[in-house]
Amino acid sequence: MARQADIAAEIERLRGGINHHNYSYHSLGAPEISDAEFDALFRALKALEAEHPELVSEDSPTQRVGSTPLTSHSQVTHELPMLSLDNAFDEQDVVDFEKRITTRLKTSESIEFACEPKIDGVAVSLMYEDGKLVRGATRGDGTTGEDITQNVRTIESIPLRLRGDDYPSRLEVRGEVYFPRSAFNRMNALAESKGERTFANPRNAAAGSLRQLDARQTAERKLSMFCYSVGLVEGSQLPGRHSEIISRLKTWGLRTNPLIEVRTGAEGCSSFFEGILNHRESLDYDIDGVVFKVDRMDLQAELGVLTRTPRWAIAHKFPPEEGISTLREVEFQVGRTGAITPVARVEPVKVGGVTISNVTLHNMDEVERLNLMVGDSVVIHRAGDVIPKVVSVLVNKRPENARKIVLPTACPACRSDIVREEVIAKCINGRRCRGQRKEAIRHFASRLAMDIEGLGEKLVEQLVEASLIETPADLFGLTKEQLVELERMGARSADNLLAALENSKETTFARFIYSLGIEEVGESTAKSLADHFRELEPLRNSTIDDLQSISDIGPIVAEKIVRYLQDEDNDQLIEALVAGGIHWEVEAERELDQVLEGQTWVLTGTLSSLTRNEAKARLQSLGAKIAGSVSAKTTCVVAGDAAGSKLTKAQSLGVSVMTEDELLQLLVKHNA
Numbered sequence: 001m002a003r004q005a006d007i008a009a010e011i012e013r014l015r016g017g018i019n020h021h022n023y024s025y026h027s028l029g030a031p032e033i034s035d036a037e038f039d040a041l042f043r044a045l046k047a048l049e050a051e052h053p054e055l056v057s058e059d060s061p062t063q064r065v066g067s068t069p070l071t072s073h074s075q076v077t078h079e080l081p082m083l084s085l086d087n088a089f090d091e092q093d094v095v096d097f098e099k100r101i102t103t104r105l106k107t108s109e110s111i112e113f114a115c116e117p118k119i120d121g122v123a124v125s126l127m128y129e130d131g132k133l134v135r136g137a138t139r140g141d142g143t144t145g146e147d148i149t150q151n152v153r154t155i156e157s158i159p160l161r162l163r164g165d166d167y168p169s170r171l172e173v174r175g176e177v178y179f180p181r182s183a184f185n186r187m188n189a190l191a192e193s194k195g196e197r198t199f200a201n202p203r204n205a206a207a208g209s210l211r212q213l214d215a216r217q218t219a220e221r222k223l224s225m226f227c228y229s230v231g232l233v234e235g236s237q238l239p240g241r242h243s244e245i246i247s248r249l250k251t252w253g254l255r256t257n258p259l260i261e262v263r264t265g266a267e268g269c270s271s272f273f274e275g276i277l278n279h280r281e282s283l284d285y286d287i288d289g290v291v292f293k294v295d296r297m298d299l300q301a302e303l304g305v306l307t308r309t310p311r312w313a314i315a316h317k318f319p320p321e322e323g324i325s326t327l328r329e330v331e332f333q334v335g336r337t338g339a340i341t342p343v344a345r346v347e348p349v350k351v352g353g354v355t356i357s358n359v360t361l362h363n364m365d366e367v368e369r370l371n372l373m374v375g376d377s378v379v380i381h382r383a384g385d386v387i388p389k390v391v392s393v394l395v396n397k398r399p400e401n402a403r404k405i406v407l408p409t410a411c412p413a414c415r416s417d418i419v420r421e422e423v424i425a426k427c428i429n430g431r432r433c434r435g436q437r438k439e440a441i442r443h444f445a446s447r448l449a450m451d452i453e454g455l456g457e458k459l460v461e462q463l464v465e466a467s468l469i470e471t472p473a474d475l476f477g478l479t480k481e482q483l484v485e486l487e488r489m490g491a492r493s494a495d496n497l498l499a500a501l502e503n504s505k506e507t508t509f510a511r512f513i514y515s516l517g518i519e520e521v522g523e524s525t526a527k528s529l530a531d532h533f534r535e536l537e538p539l540r541n542s543t544i545d546d547l548q549s550i551s552d553i554g555p556i557v558a559e560k561i562v563r564y565l566q567d568e569d570n571d572q573l574i575e576a577l578v579a580g581g582i583h584w585e586v587e588a589e590r591e592l593d594q595v596l597e598g599q600t601w602v603l604t605g606t607l608s609s610l611t612r613n614e615a616k617a618r619l620q621s622l623g624a625k626i627a628g629s630v631s632a633k634t635t636c637v638v639a640g641d642a643a644g645s646k647l648t649k650a651q652s653l654g655v656s657v658m659t660e661d662e663l664l665q666l667l668v669k670h671n672a
């Protein structure tokens with residue numbers, strides 16, 4: 001029988017190993033063992049502790065999740081207040097910030113700033129006594145917060161025990177708890193599939209999860225944390241620079257943001273801002289700006305605090321991605337397939353740095369779901385370069401004269417009847433509807449289709465209104481004499497348009513298919529069809545079964561394609577386009593495009609929708625080489641979930657970084 005002391009030692013060894021691997025995984029982003037090996041260590045520890053309950057300690061990694069729900073969170077008074085941040089909204093504000101500092105410090109030298117992404121999460125405080133996590137609290141109003149010790153203990157990237165032995169006897173660490181986007185999306189997708197309530201955004205979800213009275217619920221949400229400063233410190237001296245304190249926190253096993261950098265002056269800060277803004281989308285967490293902090297602690301002390309905000313720090317916020325506006329009117333537009341789309345005309349409002357006055361409402365179901373009325377105050381969201389949408393209505397601000405939105409009974413373009421097929425309202429007039437015709441021609445000419453330069457919405461409108469064209473094929477019969485008759489069309493422009501039309505005739509089969517505007521056939525389906533059939537005749541003669549044998553075509557799309565091709569008018573259109581001179585080279589059957597030939601790619605982090613081997617094979621099929629480490633020669637790094645040092649290295653070398661979604665888009669685009 002093993003001696004009690006041996007068992008205690010074994011338990012300690014297992015705990016040490018588990019803590020170490022937790023640290024490698026969460027803080028360094030560089031796991032040394034597989035999940036299965038980690039689970040085995042964990043099970044071994046659990047088994048030993050079950051046999052020897054007297055050896056279980058509060059800071060054992062098995063003790064993260066308590067089983068007794070609380071009835072309320074008690075209040076916590078922060079021993080040192082948690083300050084808030086002053087905001088800068090443009091470069092000038094940052095220049096002014098540095099100026100205030102140099103004036104106050106009576107120096108003409110540029111200041112060094114620690115620059116950090118500003119995590120859009122929940123600010124919390126962690127108290128460590130003799131290296132043990134004894135309390136977690138929300139920031140609250142900065143003076144008093146809530147005790148969320150049971151909840152923060154469930155967060156795997158928060159150590160229950162600090163590493164090493166040179167930590168202060170009492171150390172309060174502050175940081176931001178957040179919901180990784182990938183985990184948030186998975187949770188919301190699951191909730192949606194079960195018909196449960198979904199969360200609006202990762203921050204709300206993080207705040208809600210942290211405040212659960214039953215910490216077992218918190219444990220189910222895979223929250224994470226970045227530490228960004230210290231509060232109370234007793235029993236030892238910390239380094240003289242903020243950036244060094246951050247490094248020290250890291251050695252104690254606390255997770256810090258890998259993008260933190262020291263830069264000089266307002267100029268250095270602004271280039272950091274630009275850099276972060278540019279790869280904001282590739283991060284697995286939401287950020288709403290960056291924070292600049294005077295790096296030298298002695299200068300911080302000299303500058304001091306103005307009521308609740310330190311004079312030595314500022315947050316440079318990104319342009320807000322949400323704005324509030326008023327719905328002036330809803331107009332209905334007819335698309336190329338006859339679908340009637342409600343479009344909101346709103347008071348112009350700046351969202352994410354762009355002025356927005358029109359927002360698509362998609363369909364009447366959306367209008368009903370939002371409970372939207374003309375006159376309402378609406379919240380508009382626009383992230384990155386995605387199209388803006390109305391996310392909610394401020395119902396309590398609804399004016400008395402708000403008006404109900406009704407689907408018109410007649411098509412706005414041709415006055416034919418509108419029918420509602422499930423979600424979609426449609427004009428029944430088909431190609432005879434002028435609105436649909438215009439849209440079909442506009443689509444035909446658009447950049448990803450036939451790419452007819454200079455043939456935009458306005459000109460299509462003029463040509464159709466002047467009855468010069470009815471179908472895309474008529475474009476190729478236009479003459480200079482006809483064109484110069486149009487308003488604002490000189491001889492030069494007419495020549496240019498005719499040249500552009502001539503030019504566009506040499507195209508690819510995929511572009512040609514896409515340009516037809518078949519319902520449900522987007523760019524990538526068109527490419528699949530072109531690759532599969534290679535020539536026009538086999539496509540024209542295809543059956544639903546033939547079509548369904550193509551990997552990304554299902555029964556609905558197959559039916560739409562067959563229905564399109566069997567239509568007499570469409571048949572004539574295709575005939576006329578080919579007779580008009582549109583042609584493409586029939587590509588010989590060959591392997592996939594070697595579009596990544598000569599490139600070196602690196603995969604890092606966990607991918608959620610395909611395995612690393614699969615990603616590797618598919619990239620290789622496009623000609624890429626896959627390397628294990630990042631260097632200046634690396635073409636691109638694909639950063640999955642919890643990507644760590646390789647991502648940081650790529651960023652510091654200026655190597656481009658791609659998200660998993662972007663990788664998938666690339667692979668799909670090239671049929672890999």
Ligand code: D41
Nearest residue numbers: 083084085116118119123228229291313
């Ligand atoms: O990432 C953040 N959200 C963040 C918040 C950060 N990187 N640094 C911060 N630094 C401070 C000071 C300078 C006051 C220590 C902060 C915050 N404060 C903060 N978060 C919420 C309120 C204040």
